[in-house]
Amino acid sequence: MRVKWILRSVIYFVMLSLLTSCWNSRELGELGIVSGFGIDKGPNKDEYRVTFQVVNPSATATSTGASKNHPPVTIYSSTDTTVFGALRKTSKKAARQLFFAHTQLVVIGESLARSGINDIFDVFERSHELRLNSLVLVSRDADAASILKVILPIESLPAMGIVKKNKNTAGVWGENRDVNIFELINGITGESDFVISGVRINGDEQEGMKLSNLDQTEVKALVVMSGLGVFKDGKLVDWMDGPKARGTVWVQDKIKETSINIDYKNKKKSVSVDINLSKTKVKVKIREGIPVFDIHIKEKGIVNETKSFVDLSKGDEILKLEVSLAEQTKKEVTQAVETAQRMQTDIFNFANELKRTNPKAWKSVEKDWPALFAKGKLNVHIDAYIRSTGMRLKPYLKENSK
Template sequence: MKRAAVLLLSLLLLLSQTACLGLRQINELALVTAVGLDIGDKPDTVRVSVQIIRPADARGQTGAPSGGTGQPIYSISAEGSTIFDAIRNLGRFSSRRVYWAHNFVIVMHEDYAKKGIEEMVDFFTRNHELRMSSWVAVTPDRPDEVIATITGLEVVPGEAIDRLFRNNHIVGRAPASNMMNLEEAFLSSSTEPVLAKVSLKPRGISNKKPEEHGSLEQVELAGAAAFHGDKMVGWLNSKEARGLLFFLERLSSGIEVVRCPNNNSEKLSVEFKEARTKVTPSFPNNKPHFRIQIKTNADIVESGCGINLDQEVRLETQKKLENQLKQNIMSVIDKAQNNYHSDFMKFGDVFRNKYPTEWQSSKKNWDLMFAKATFDVEVKASIRSGVVKAVGTEIR
């Protein structure tokens, strides 16, 4: 009986010790939803900007609760010798401990990205609170302004950028870059990182001043930042980013505008769907060669041609769509080879998988070999029941 009482008492003590262990009250934390990184004003410093949500005021855009400010977010910045140093300096004027588990996005200024992102990748992958699904982007604008710009639909700007990324597969004008695939490319010997571009555009219309079109800045997700190693080497425009996505992701759909077959001054809107990409490497004369085959279905969703869309018109539209998609792909390959000398399209991955032995002797000089590689690009589109012979183009 005595032993049973001692055992029961011990169990009660254990339960009391484990209950609420590590509990953190929400009113004691600064919940970060977006992060901005930029070069500091002082030499060799970094500026960290964080967007902190106000739970009491984030319930809606109109009217604040009693005692609230009405502002759903609170944004602050601090500088330091390193990212961690800057974050610790945030504690000088943040009354709550910075908490990263709810962060949606990390936005870097292009000048910061051009200096190198190794420190950024190291810090945010070591931070156990940060989700590896957090989006990562580069901007030509001030990161602190980007993460603090409130859109007309979402209360929290970080959540608005998160939704832009989640719906990006519909538009297909930027890569869906997050910490997981950034770290994967950063550590890889066969591919280079590429991150989405976000920027501020005067696209919003004020309800109070509708005559002032574009009086409100909105965040736009379009284009990409190309890297070589840990340094950004340049931008890809939205058309080049569309060509890039055929190799990085499976595009569910996309819109291309082509000229009418009978009138070049009028246009057709064509939606392509279920694009399938196949890259076949070869190694003739110790020189990489890649055959790229893309097949897709498409629908004409808007016509300004003023003619019946008969079989002949559909076939001609298919040719125009094929040539336009091929041009986008050729453009991004040319820029990767000749402008940036960076294989961010994962051709090295494809070559390594088929030629593992040759890759061992080629990986140290892959940048030079990639610059001399040749490509055959074939695009085959099918609009309804129309069929057209694929057109091939070679890039040297």
């Protein structure tokens, strides 16, 4: 009986002590929800300028009585030698404690990217609040802060809008990659190099910051996705655009869906094929001291448009298109690999693949991999299939019409 009594009193004591404070309890009203942040090079050496895009809840489109007179986000920035230091320093400027668990986007300024980004991601891994699956972009011809400042049409939260934009284009066009912090860290720790999608501002940056930017059908400033930034040893070395960028994504096996214009007979790029299934397999071997990259791509597509007469009801014609498609793909892939070889940056995970499958061979080439990579031989094999021609077989165009 006495034990019970003591047990009870201990429980009551702890319950009482519970009441004394709320420790981790934070009201929503005390939090400034950070939707995205940008990291630029600071004015001094080894300093970062960190810019935060903080959501203004009462002005977002989701709230019932949203006041349209305020911008949906506010920008703060601070400078410090560590990222976390800058986060906390911002408390001087912000009325609410910044809350990072919902950060969707991290933009890295181009100048910072050129001087190296390997050392800035530790805080993302270590903190429980920052999420590892936020998207990473590199600003192009602008600093990260100005990207975050632009207000976007349709999407009420600019950061979210940029994330969706990137996802959208990576999903259906394939020149950009959906690289998150987690993948980036794996890239940094791995043996290969990596790429990050670029983002730029089209138009007047100063106009883009104003709410009045949204008062017109064609906005004066728009954030657009632009190419892939190629990183070597954590430093941005160059940009890849257009077919080269898509070729890179293709080798990395990250194409979800893309549209490719192929030649038909003598008409250049006259048939549009929508690739909706693509699978890339890469094998890396060392033959006589030189790496050989076997790339095997299997793609399936639908003919979506023809500008000239193609008798798609005939199997032969489809076969011709398939050959043309394979050629076109091969061209893009080869172009991408050759460009990377010229820069001596292995952005296709070839090194990791070699290390995984053949650790002994990797040991022998580890030291001068970049040079060996540049010398490496490329074997591309494409299996292209056209599965469907849409709602019509023959086009309405006459065969001999010009």
